[in-house]
Amino acid sequence: MSYAIIGFGAIGQALAQAFARKNIQVSVAARRPPEATRATTAGSTRNSPSHGPASHKRM
Structure with missing residues (x-):
């Protein structure tokens, strides 16, 4: 099962x-670019590049 957080x-x-x-x-979808949250998400990987106003990360 997978979940999404907006x-x-x-x-x-x-x-x-x-x-x-x-x-x-x-x-996870967020307005900030993945680089802005990188320090708080150690160990996460980038899912895809930014698409429009939201960027997506998969943990």
Whole structure:
């Protein structure tokens, strides 16, 4: 099963990290580019380049 989180603020990051700790696939959409959140998502990989206003990360 996989989940999607819209928004990568404090709550979105906490949810994504909790899912990742349980090895649950999660995609995240955010307005900020992936480079802006890289320090807080150590161990995550980039899913795809930016498409429009939202960028996507998969943890």
